[in-house]
Amino acid sequence: MTIITRRTALKIGGAGLALPLLGSRAFAQDEPLKIGFVNVGPRDDNGWTYGHYVGMQALEEEFGDRIETTFVENVAEGPDCERVLRELAQQGHKLIFATSFGFGDYVIRVAREFPDVIFEHATGYQRSENVGTYNARFHEGRAVIGTIAGHMTETNLIGYIGSFPIPEVNMGINAFTLAAQKVNPDIEVRVVWLSTWNDPAREADAARALIDQGCDILVQHTDGPAALQVAEERGIIGGFGQGADMSAFAPNAHLSAIIDIWGPHYIAATQKVLDGTWESGDSWPGLAEGEVVIGDYNEKIPADVVEAAEAVRLGIIDGSIDPFTGPIVDNTGTERVAEGETIDDAGLWAMDWYVQGVQS
Known part of the structure; x- marks a missing residue:
């Protein structure tokens, strides 16, 4: 697991726009699936972002060394989000969770550049072939x-x-x-x-x-x-x-x-990516689903x-x-x-x- 704060993310810098990548979404498990999380707050906010951090920990416990995670904190809802999303995609992350409503336009924009990367946007409503949405009631x-x-x-x-x-x-x-x-x-x-x-x-x-x-x-x-x-x-x-x-x-x-409780969704989405069965859609469970x-x-x-x-x-x-x-x-x-x-x-x-x- 890699934790990236806004300061360290800025140090990484951009490597220019990546050209679109083509190919099947089925993931060959000869290397770990790289999964990125983009968050509006710090993991120790003891609330929203902390909940996603706990969900990522459940994901790591489930899949172990089959995955590699990066958790980026304190990303503003603006151009900074677009930069972070693009850098994660350029660095080989094939599944990226964007966990704040205001990230939506930037998720859609970056997803067009990286059609072989799957993006999921929490609390969002915009979807495309490689962008899904998820939320809780x-x-x-x-x-x-x-x-x-x-x-x-x-x-x-x-x-x-x-x-x-x-x-x-x-x-x-x-x-x-x-x-x-x-x-x-x-x-x-x-x-x-x-x-x-x-x-x-x-x-x-x-x-x-x-x-x-x-x-x-x-x-x-x-x-x-x-x-x-x-x-x-x-x-x-x-x-x-x-x-x-x-x-x-x-x-x-x-x-x-x-x-x-985000862990079950993260586990289910990751399994679908590993199996090559992920499809764009919307998930909106609540109390009944836990x-x-x-x-x-x-x-x-x-x-x-x-x-x-x-x-x-x-x-x-x-x-x-x-x-x-x-x-x-x-x-x-x-x-x-x-x-x-x-x-x-x-x-x-x-x-x-x-x-x-x-x-x-």
């Missing part, structure tokens, strides 16, 4: 933690720290709010947008501002534990880990977590609240509960989903609106 987990928040808030004000207003994040905000309001219809969710995935100082500042407004529970769709640490310091009811269990950073405030997992419940959560959260989790798994079952009205008063109807996947990926009770 994080919004299902948001419905579970929203149920907890609905029961436990005392001020009816919940703070939500958002990264970017993209469909994936919007789904989470709406699923969380709908679940919380099923318990307590008076709940209001206040969203602060940071326009970044990982900036501990700004996450902490946003947490303080939301608490000062009266929010007694914090939710985040950013990658580190800074907001939870502020919740711990300020003594509010608590918050939830994102991407990984963050309880070590806020043992009292950490109520539970949405944990991403790619989204709810972390341990804090002992301070009452037993009846845990029971309610588990009822939602198990209902989503067995299909009896859909977080987006109508009637659903947005925060302008417009009905978005009629009673008894649900939003299909296409509608989820077009979600650019917020439900009633969300201030964004």
Whole structure:
């Protein structure tokens, strides 16, 4: 395994544009399959990128010396990403995972130059013959933690720290709010947008501002534990880990977590590449498949609240509960989903609106 930070990646430098390579995608196993991971944050962010790092470790354990991995950290969503993707392809990586939404255009661009390299883009939507996409139904987990928040808030004000207003994040905000309001219809969710995935100082500042407004529970769709640490310091009811269990950073405030389990997908995709059976497609599992997992419940959560959260989790798994079952009205008063109807996947990926009770 090779770990490459942004600084060491810059030292490597570009070797110019590679000419397209032709040939079969079946991989001859007389040498290790080189697999690259391109990440927007550091592996020790204790959240999103850490989850992918754990997934890569599971991959290494499964295949041993049949593969060789490179994990590139702190790659900005811009031209820097394009350079890193191209360099990995030039260095002989035949399977490259790009793990942030904003990498999408660059994945497509570089993939055209290297048709014998397979690219998979996490949380993306653009595909081609050698580009696939994969994701997890994080919004299902948001419905579970929203149920907890609905029961436990005392001020009816919940703070939500958002990264970017993209469909994936919007789904989470709406699923969380709908679940919380099923318990307590008076709940209001206040969203602060940071326009970044990982900036501990700004996450902490946003947490303080939301608490000062009266929010007694914090939710985040950013990658580190800074907001939870502020919740711990300020003594509010608590918050939830994102991407990984963050309880070590806020043992009292950490109520539970949405944990991403990427290992099975990485193992399956790698096996297909080794077998020569990989085909472009989209993977979007959730709670039922075990790619989204709810972390341990804090002992301070009452037993009846845990029971309610588990009822939602198990209902989503067995299909009896859909977080987006109508009637659903947005925060302008417009009905978005009629009673008894649900939003299909296409509608989820077009979600650019917020439900009633969300201030964004």
